[in-house]
Amino acid sequence: MHGKIKNIIFDFGDIFINLDKEAPLRGIHALDPGFVLDDNTLQTNEQYEKGEITTSDFVAHYLRKLSCEDENRLIDIWNSIILDLPEYRVEFLEALRSEHPYRLFLLSNTNALHMEQVIANTEASLYNRFRRSFEKFYLSHEIGYRKPNTDIYKFVLEENRLSAGETLFIDDLPENTRAAASLGIHTWNLIPGTEDVTELFNKNLPL
Structure with a gap:
């Protein structure tokens, strides 16, 4: 049964860092x-x-x-898919961490070359602030799992002893949020260009 959200798992691309997917x-x-x-x-x-x-x-x-x-x-x-990491989103994340009791995690399908480009495109201090905002930073190429396979969500839940019904997953791809929802996780399928992660508290979620 869904309960009040205590844990938030965020995707990276088009949630925090801007992408040009084409x-x-x-x-x-x-x-x-x-x-x-x-x-x-x-x-x-x-x-x-x-x-x-x-x-x-x-x-x-x-x-x-x-x-x-x-x-x-x-x-x-x-x-060339990797663009910028806007500071206002990092500031939102820092405020979320300091002002609320949520446990925060990042879960991204990515690869070594793209992460090297993220670091190259982002001022070191800003990138470090971003990473420090999360309890755990899960990258698919480091953990051997990939969304939307449900194994990746089970891995994060089990490793951190999270209850699916107390966890929110935010991603821009519907196949990824559908897979998470199949496990009983709350989801927000954020639409890039229409919505922004900073609008989190405007959504109808038990936050």
């Missing part, structure tokens, strides 16, 4: 207009997000598929 595909099509995101490439992307293959193996797959020899250009294209 940028990598635009860049790839500039290299190869005939590029198709086939099953093998989708599997490679998922393996990389789960830390099952190395960055070198991941980059090598795309270099072969695109008949490209410029590794740095390819990495720049892959990382």
Whole structure:
């Protein structure tokens, strides 16, 4: 049974950090207009997000598929999805942590190259403030699980002894919030460009 929320699990991309989700595909099509995101490439992307293959193996797959020899250009294209981390969202997170009793967690599908770009795009002090705001910082490529597989939510709940009915999960992808909801977790499927995480207390949630 759902109860009052005591724990909040946040996604990262398009919740806190801004993304341009179409940028990598635009860049790839500039290299190869005939590029198709086939099953093998989708599997490679998922393996990389789960830390099952190395960055070198991941980059090598795309270099072969695109008949490209410029590794740095390819990495720049892959990382073009990562934009900025607005300070006002970090300030909101800090206030949430200091003024309320919630346990705060981050749970992101990501990969080593994207996290390197996040750090490159963000002032060190701001990034450190962001990370310090969370009790735990879960990245898919470090823990070997990936949303929307329910194993990733069970892992976070069990490792931190959280009750699903006392936990809120915020993500921009409906498949991810549906999976969390199937376990009895409260959810907010935030719509980027229409809603902002700072509007949390405007939602009809038992906060």
